[in-house]
Amino acid sequence: MSILTILFLLVISTAAEAQRKPSNITLGSSLTPNSTWPSSSGVYVFGFFPQHDSSYAVGIFLHDKTVVWTANRDSDPTVPDDVVSLLLSPEGRLILRRRQGQDEDVIRLSTTIASASMLDNGNFVLYDSNSRIIWQSFDHPTNTLLPGQRLPPGKEIFSSVSETDYGRGIFRLKMQNDGNLVQYPINTPDTSPNSYYSSITDRAGSNINISLNLDSDGRLYLLNGSLLLKNISDGGFPTQGSINLMRLDVGGIFRIYSLSLGNLTMTRRWSSTDDECVPKGFCGVNAYCTMTTSDDAPVCQCLPGFVSVQSGNNTAPCSRTFSVHVCPNIDDRLKSEMIRVESTEWDETSYEIKIMSEEECRKSCLDDCNCEVANYVGNECRKQRLPLRYGRRNSRSSNVAFVRITTSTVPDLGGDTDHKIIMKKERRIDAIIIGIVLMSIGVLALSISVIFVLQKRKVYMKISNEDGANFVEGISLQVFTFEQLSEATNGFKEEVGRGASGTVYKGVVQNGQKMVAVKRLEKDFAQGEIEFQTELKTIGKMYHRNLVRLLGYCFDGDNKLLVFEYMSNGSLADILFNQEKRLSWEERIDIARDISRGILYLHQECETQIIHCDIKPQNILMDDNWRAKISDFGVAKLLKQDQTNTYTGIRGTKGYVAPEWYKQQAITVKADVYSFGVMLLEIICCRKCVDSGRSEDEAILEEWVYDCYATGKIGSLVRDEMVEERKVERMVKIGIWCVQYDPSLRPTMKKVLLMLEGTVEIPIPPNPSSFLSSI
Known part of the structure; x- marks a missing residue:
């Protein structure tokens, strides 16, 4: 018997001995975020660990908090906020117990669990009533291999999203059935153009059983059955007082690390590559x-x-x-x-x-x-x-x-050079004259504004000192003091939303009779008092069933707050991108019509024409009757009478912003049409406009939708939904028209609404752009 075979059998027997240790977790045992199930030595523990944004996940980690295995990673490892404990229930299930009594399985098994153990080799094991192993974490690695653990043929591990988010990331390491250990980006075929690391150990024939293995000294190697095929790393790293592990890092490189159990320091020992730009897919397209x-x-x-x-x-x-x-x-x-x-x-x-x-x-x-x-x-x-x-x-x-x-570029109309120089000088002089005139007007306007502000502040202070309890809707906006709104929101305690311009809190006014949403604007909000109040009063005069009603405001020094009607059912984003709350096709199209009616009112039917500038699902709120209403005029642009366009800095949210913003062209109401088109495609497909977790062909929603439309694969946009294809195609054509690169090709919102209502024919739309639609 060879020395290698003896060593291999010793490794196997050591692992088997560790797994024969008596169970230390019995039925009825439970955990809270402040307790754990440790191994007998205390080196490894099973329980809750911090996940990104102050939440928790469940898994296995070393006592220095290095995570080596994560539960429910393929979906979302984040533990819901209302979970109170992790329980090995008397019925033999490992569950997360919620405050309201609902249970969620951490590990789904068809066999009843009788007991569990957190072993000293880092393996979490579940047993049946006959003490047989029915599940173990070593068979389901996430992003880490521990000594004695193997990656069998056909299996793969995935990087994490980030150093603090342990969900499935964008790189994978696969032990292929052909004997090759290969790295790819996620959501790509197992083909050579997508690979960026290979062990080059493919073996033809049927007797292939190649696995990736890790020794305690950090040696990473491939075994074909019991025969050594190749050393990936030579190992030889310290084992006394240290643990060596292999991890596929966030950036797509797999490495060997040594953790010193004495001073809890992590040392990088070996890397599959030293060039961090090698992993394919680290950057997006272009x-x-x-x-x-x-x-x-x-x-x-x-x-x-x-x-x-x-x-x-x-x-x-x-x-x-x-x-x-x-x-x-x-x-x-x-x-x-x-x-x-x-x-x-x-x-x-x-x-x-x-x-x-x-x-x-x-x-x-x-x-x-x-x-x-x-x-x-x-x-x-x-x-x-x-x-x-x-x-x-x-x-x-x-x-x-x-x-x-x-x-x-401006076309060259010909002519001699001297004439062009004269024309340039004339244009320069004109620009100087215009600049002087504008400066004079500005100084005059500033002087008038200062006088007006002083007078207005006196009036405001008088109003602020009054009780302000009478709520007069439909006539004018109610002016509140900061103290009133602080009391109404219980000291701005319950946050219900957050946007680019401020945070929204739940509040109560009229002696507890009326729920409101109070938006506290950021201190660096760019508007002055006059512009702020003028625009608010203009918006305050508007009323439409598909607009969130502005009820009042507060302007008290740096404190600028808006008071809106309260929308009890959250935002469209909350339900559109949540599979558990998924609405039917007809319900989604009704919402699209509601939104288009609200935008049409802003564009054509209210006294002052308004470009919203930030149409997106997060700014569409749902009332008690599930009617969609447009909210958040924090970046809206008011147009004066007879004004059809405006020049302004980029506003809105990337992914929904029309191309003309980036090209510094005049902004018209067609910018909102573009944003609505992006959102309409999201409503159709129930997914976000940019999803880096999908394959390259599907990552950009506009590109994918047009490709499906052009190739006759409309049905794949709604997947398993039972919807007539002609209905889907009609909505898709509207969305494609709305996201045209050229604003002049986009329909008006009135035309969009007519198309949504089915009263006009929809011509065949062109490709919004020749490749990736600009956003």
């Missing part, structure tokens, strides 16, 4: 990974002319900030140029490869209407369409990428 020089950390950088659709999220895609190039070019105002990006590597999806010089490659792509990127590799010009994926900067690479950027 972005590439690069290392910062300051802290040697990987960051994602968008291609020139692109911005991330979700700031702070590496995996979010980057989308255009410029008009889509059209071929043939029917608009002379659009001009393309090729921007050079040095030393980057991308996934290879070329439609044409030719040998030529670098300059010839740039010009060839510029002259080719189908070419959006040209990668010059060696002496080859590789033409590609967007989007680009799996991008990374490699300083040692000589690759060059040429990215097509479309810019808006």
Whole structure:
């Protein structure tokens, strides 16, 4: 018998001996967030541990709080707020018990549990009445392998979302049935273009039983049955007073760590790669990974002319900030140029490869209407369409990428150079004159405003000192003191919502007779007193069944508060993205009609035309009768009479913001139409507009919906819902029209409502853009 075989049998026997230790958890045992079920040595414990945003999850962790296994990770490991205990019930179930008595299984089994043990090797084991193991955590690894644990053929482990969120992340390490240990991004096929690490140990034939194993000294290796196939890491790390473990980190690299049980320090011993930009999918499409020089950390950088659709999220895609190039070019105002990006590597999806010089490659792509990127590799010009994926900067690479950027230009009308210089000077003089006039008007307006503010403050102080208890709805807004609203909200105790401009609290006025929602605006809210009160009084005059009613306000120094009618059933986002609260198709379409009626009122029917600027599910609230009402005018833009557009800084929420915001073009009511279109697609599909947890083809909702529409796969948008395909197709066509890149192609809200009500025909919509719709 070989030495290796003897060592292997010793490892197996040691693990078996550990598993034969008597059970220490009996039926009726329970845990709270302040207690645990420890192993006999106390090194490993089973119980609650902190999850992100001050909540908890359940799993196994070392006594230094290093998490090695997480329960319910495939769905959501976060423990609900109303859970009071974890219980091994007398009926033989491991459950989370809620305050109201509902139970939720931590581990779902068809066999009754008789007892449980937290073993000294880190394995949590459940037994039946005959002391046989019916479940063990070693068979269900999450992101970590412990000594003696194995990853069998066909199984995989997943990274965590973040260092504080232990849900399933975006990378996976798979022990394939062909004998290869391979790493991929999630939601991708097990194919070579998606892999970024391989053990290169595939074996043909039927006698393959290759598993990944970890020894106590940190040696990570592959076994084919009982025969050593390959050492992944050599090990040899200290074992006295230390525990060596393997973990697939958040960034997609798997590593060996040593935890010193004495001083509880974690030391990195070995990594599958030292280049943190190697993992594919670390950055979203049209972005590439690069290392910062300051802290040697990987960051994602968008291609020139692109911005991330979700700031702070590496995996979010980057989308255009410029008009889509059209071929043939029917608009002379659009001009393309090729921007050079040095030393980057991308996934290879070329439609044409030719040998030529670098300059010839740039010009060839510029002259080719189908070419959006040209990668010059060696002496080859590789033409590609967007989007680009799996991008990374490699300083040692000589690759060059040429990215097509479309810019808006004024056509050259000809004429001599001297005439052009004169015209420029005349325009400069005109600009100076206009500037002086505007400055004079500004000084005059400021003087008038100061006088008006002083007079208005006297009136306000008088009102603030009065009782203010009479609530006169439908006539004017009620003015409150800060003390009144502080008392109404019990010291701003119960928070019911939070937005970009402030926090919303539940309150009671009229001697406890009327529920209200009090929004406390941030102190740096940009408006002054006059603009604040003028706009509020304008909004206060509005009344529509699909708008949340503004009832009153408070302006007391830095304290600016708005008082709205209280909406008892929360926001559309609360129910739309919650599978347990999923509404029927007809209910969702009724909500879409309600929202369109409210927007139509803002755009055309109220005294002052309003662009809401932040239409999204979180700003659609549901009343007692489940009627949808538009809320949060915190970023709304009022238009003066005869004004059809405005220029202003970017407002709203990424993912719902129309492309014209990024291009610094005039903003019209069509910006709200775009946001409504995005939300309509969300209402149809019951999912968010950007979902980095989905596959690349489905991550951007607009792109996926149009692809399904164009390829006749409408049914996949509503999955198992029993809805007539023609009804779905009709709503999808409306949504696609609303999210057109060009504002002039989008319908008005009146036209949208008519289409939703089925009173007008809906023509076939064009593709909103040639690839990833700009957001």
